[in-house]
Amino acid sequence: MNEIPVLLLAVSIDIMIGEPPTIIHPVVHMGSIIAWTKRILSKKRISGIIMTLLVVSIFTAPAILVGYLSDPLYTLIAAVLLSTVISIRMLFTSALDVGKSLDKNIWEAREKLSYLVSRDTTTLTDEQILSATIETLTENLTDSVTAPLFYFILFGLPGAFLYRVVNTLDAMVGYLDDENRDLGWFPARLDDILNYIPSRLTGLLMVLAAFFLSMNWENSMRILLRDARRTPSPNSGFTMAAAAGALSVQLEKPGVYVLGDPRDLLSVEKLKEALKLSSLTLVLFIVSATGIILVMP
Template identity: 40%
Template sequence: MIFWLVPAAFALDLLLGDPRSLPHPVVWIGRLIRRLEAALEERPKNRRLAGVILAAATLAVVFASAWGALALAGRLGEALAGALALWLAYTTLALRSLHSESRAVVTLVEEGRLDEARLALSFIVSRDTAALDREGILRACIETVAENTSDGVVAPLCYLFAGGPVGALLYKGASTLDSMVGYRNERYRDFGWASARLDDLLNLVPARLTALCMVLAALLLRLDAGRALRTVRRDARKHHSPNAGFPEAAVAGALGIRLGGPAVYFGTPVDKPALGDDLAPVTPEHYRQTVALMYLASLLTLAGGVLLTWCLRHNPCI
């Protein structure tokens, strides 16, 4: 099933994006996390243990729900099981929505509506956006597209190929946990520790694969693939995250711009390390090149996964 399922889910995401009128498993996962968090916060004596319980309980419910739904659908009919598997797989990908949401911000910047652009940006990044200038808004857009190419597209593709819809939904569960409680502030430093570390672990391979695909995409797009590779090797590990620096450094190198630098998160200044070389001011064209890198890197991941799956099907000893 996986051989046809993943390309079909990818195509469906490109066609439909993320319609807000349809039910979405990630939204349900978020609601589950909030309810479990509220229940566990009433027992504050061991915050780190409570965070471990939160992560374990969330993933257990996600696994049981996804596996149970697919098993039940399988009993009712193969067509129903296939349709459900396709829908679940499709909901784990965020390629088109990442493009459309970031493009809306850049369009506002190009129209000179910076206050509206800052507000729109605040819905897709975790940093404070109120004080960002034009270039800061564009830089934040490029960074989030680069990072989320890994988190929102390449990693889900990897887990779809490895574990089908259930595996990808478990990954999305861990990613949602990290986005909701995996912060280093006073409230979540201990409570979100397990969620943050789990997300780091699950993204170790996808982040590096994303950087490699970005370099190959830069070569195909006639950008500076050599500088992209050098920048990844030089700067990727400077990032505070063990993973986010890899796709961001690849994009910075390919485009000849500098990403990172000082930012504000939840009112606290953070001196993020600089990635790349400041060879040119950041412009909307750099954003469009980043989007092209995102699409091509995603397609390369899909093609590689399909090829590997085909090889394993026909040569099981590999």
């Protein structure tokens, strides 16, 4: 049952301490290696497969070796390493910082949001800033927390690192422009596959969290079923749609998707509710994960 203390300790480390220094952050080094391989490989689909296998091997091999350590040492080192591939503290504090800035200065809020999303934030209105913040908070709840923990439960530390490598590859080369279309095809499809179950599971847990928080959980389920597939990604819409329904708001990326119905106006209070909703969703996931580990052979 070493996985339970590793899981709980990793989550605690990330919540209390946050991201490790850049110089020792595995995800930073993943990005550096991906950028290097991108420069030396051709822009063909086979290169994307080679890149994925290479970077996955580099980062899962040490994770496999950690499994041979004695129990106390394994628990500590595995927990520290697992905490580096999840981002609870940074995700929640970044979203909260945008909300705090919006109360004071819209330009500051736009700048802080620009670090979280790929869209142009320079002309966004208050409601558009809030929508984008709630979108990135709820979408990344899967990418940055529940999905890596999901694969840790199934395959241990190597599974968590495999997921983080693929997700980082998708973030860096998984685009449809001429430079990345072929190179990023394989990691982008692999990321879609790996996120299929975690995204849907997290969306359903968000509906359950809405129930416990006395939010509009029925609307959350309705909007999840209706709107989750409206996003370009086959997975990102599940938590965003569930959140839109629970908060009774409409989330929109102009020209790309619209999720939910505008029953209530977006406000900083709605962002705070989204943070509560996401927090309880995470708690429910961890409780569920612990229970699954206990019954696994």
